[in-house]
Structures are given as structure tokens and as C-alpha cells.
Amino acid sequence: MTTKYIKFSIGKDMLRGSLFIPSGKGPFPGVIFLHGRGGSRTNYVLMAKSLAAKGIIALAFDFRGCGRSDGNFIDQTHLMGIEDGDAAVNFLLGQNVEIGRIGIQGSSFGGYVAAMLLDRYPFIKSLVLRVPAVYADSFLDTTVSAGEEKDFFGDKDNWVDASSYKKIAKFKGDLLVIQSEKDELIPQHAVRKYYDIALKVTSKKYFVQKNARHSIHDNPKARKEFNELTVKWFLETL
Numbered sequence: 001m002t003t004k005y006i007k008f009s010i011g012k013d014m015l016r017g018s019l020f021i022p023s024g025k026g027p028f029p030g031v032i033f034l035h036g037r038g039g040s041r042t043n044y045v046l047m048a049k050s051l052a053a054k055g056i057i058a059l060a061f062d063f064r065g066c067g068r069s070d071g072n073f074i075d076q077t078h079l080m081g082i083e084d085g086d087a088a089v090n091f092l093l094g095q096n097v098e099i100g101r102i103g104i105q106g107s108s109f110g111g112y113v114a115a116m117l118l119d120r121y122p123f124i125k126s127l128v129l130r131v132p133a134v135y136a137d138s139f140l141d142t143t144v145s146a147g148e149e150k151d152f153f154g155d156k157d158n159w160v161d162a163s164s165y166k167k168i169a170k171f172k173g174d175l176l177v178i179q180s181e182k183d184e185l186i187p188q189h190a191v192r193k194y195y196d197i198a199l200k201v202t203s204k205k206y207f208v209q210k211n212a213r214h215s216i217h218d219n220p221k222a223r224k225e226f227n228e229l230t231v232k233w234f235l236e237t238l
Contacts, residue, residue, distance in 0.1 A: 001021065002021040002023075005019075006019045006059075008087055008091040010064065012070075013064055013069070015061055015087060015088070016062055017059060017060055017069075019058070019095070021052060021057050021096075022056065022057060026057070026096040026098075028096060029055070030056065030095065030101070031048070031103045031104070031238070032061075032102075032105070033059065033105050034063075034113050035107060035110050040062050040068075041062050042067070043107075044105070045060060047105070047227050047231055048060045051234060059091065061091075064080060077143050078109075079140045081112075082117065084113075085116070086120065089102075089104075099123050102121075102125055102126075102238075103124070103127065104124060104128070105130070105230055105234075106127075106129055106132060108186070111129040111194075112162075114132075115127075115164035115167050115194070116167060118170070118171050119170065124173055125174065126175075126176075126234055126238055127171065127174070127176070128176045128233055129176070129178065131179065131191060134159040134164055134193075134194075135158065135164075136157070136160070136162050137161075137162065139158065149185050153186055159190060165197050169199065170200060171198055173202055174201060177191065177205070178229065179192065179207070179208045180208075180212035180216070180222075181208050181211055183213060183214045186214060192206070203237070209226065
């Protein structure tokens with residue numbers, strides 16, 4: 001396995017990340033990791049390395065304003081996050097990957113971005129959404145601060161008609177949705193809707209992480225479980 005520190009541009013800004021390349025000739029299946037709002041790629045390195053060791057090329061990168069990427073976090077809108085995700089998919093497509101065997105893992109805001117990209121790339125084979133966020137299209141050009149999130153998601157009108165649900169409803173690949181039992185931000189029914197509305201998928205699974213909150217950074221047991229679930233899912237579906 002080889003690790004490369006990479007960068008690719010989005011407008012005038014540069015996004016930075018890590019690419020984990022399996023040994024061998026390829027082409028390889030590929031997976032992209034999309035972190036939550038204000039997070040970074042560092043939380044996904046272990047999973048990415050595990051996948052690369054099993055023959056899957058994996059890309060973890062930082063959204064604008066996060067980690068080592070350019071931009072100011074406070075200026076980033078939902079639409080800009082989707083644009084960043086789109087740029088990451090295009091970067092991966094330029095690597096030694098097999099187009100029909102590509103997966104995306106998205107957590108929280110990253111889960112929303114993953115869903116919003118599906119109709120742009122109908123060849124996406126597999127998807128893992130952990131505590132996926134959801135926003136009505138009227139909020140595309142805005143952002144929601146951490147202090148506002150609980151009240152925001154508590155108002156169903158802010159997300160019930162989101163395009164991310166409509167795109168999941170048309171998804172034909174394999175879907176794993178992971179919910180945190182004690183999520184204090186995203187309502188359980190908002191997460192569950194991603195699963196329930198996905199009626200055209202090849203396969204789907206819903207998993208509840210017991211005693212887990214929205215963030216699992218300080219929960220080693222939940223992090224280990226999430227890592228194992230994700231790696232196993234992609235190995236089975238890609």
C-alpha cells in the first residue's frame with residue numbers, strides 16, 4: 001500500500017487530502033470519505049488504510065475551511081460543500097479506479113453531500129451514511145452554525161422536502177444507514193427516512209449504534225464499531 005498526500009483545486013481554493021493506494025496493478029474499486037461539518041479527514045484514515053490493504057483505493061480529504069484545505073469555515077455554504085464533494089469524485093476518477101465499483105461514505109453533513117451527488121454519478125455502487133444531515137433546497141446558499149443546529153433540525157420544515165431524499169429514492173446501488181441511538185442533533189426519523197425512501201436499491205441495511213451520540217470522536221467503542229461496519233460493507237458491496 002502507498003499513501004500519497006494530494007491536492008486538487010476548487011475555484012481559487014485548494015483542497016488537500018490523503019490517497020491510499022493498494023499494491024498491485026489495478027484498476028481498483030474506490031471509496032471517498034466525506035467528513036462532517038467542521039471535521040477533517042483524520043477521522044477516516046484508519047478506515048481508508050484498512051480498505052487499501054484489502055485492494056480498494058481510498059480518498060479522504062478536507063472540505064474548504066476544514067483541516068488543511070484552503071478557505072474560511074465560517075464562509076462555507078451547503079452548496080460549496082456539494083461542489084467540494086463533486087471535485088473529490090472527479091479527482092478519484094482520474095486515478096486508477098474501476099468506475100463501476102465506486103463507493104462513498106458520508107457522515108453528518110458529509111452524508112448529505114454524498115446523497116446530493118448521486119444523480120451526477122449514477123455509477124456509484126455503494127453508499128454508507130452515518131447520521132446523515134438534511135437541508136431543504138432553500139438553504140443551499142446558506143450555512144447553519146453549530147449553535148443553531150439543534151433548533152434547525154428540530155423544525156421539520158427545514159428539511160422534509162430536501163433533494164437529498166429525492167436522490168436517495170432513485171439510488172440503485174447498495175445502502176447502509178447508520179444511526180446514533182442518542183443523537184442530540186439529527187432526529188431519528190430524519191435519518192430513518194434516508195433508509196425508508198430508498199426503494200430502488202440493490203440492498204440496504206439500517207444499523208443503530210447503541211449509546212452513541214451524534215459525534216463519536218470521544219467514544220472509542222462506537223468509533224471501532226463504525227470503522228468495522230464501514231470496511232465490511234464496502235468489501236462486500238464493491
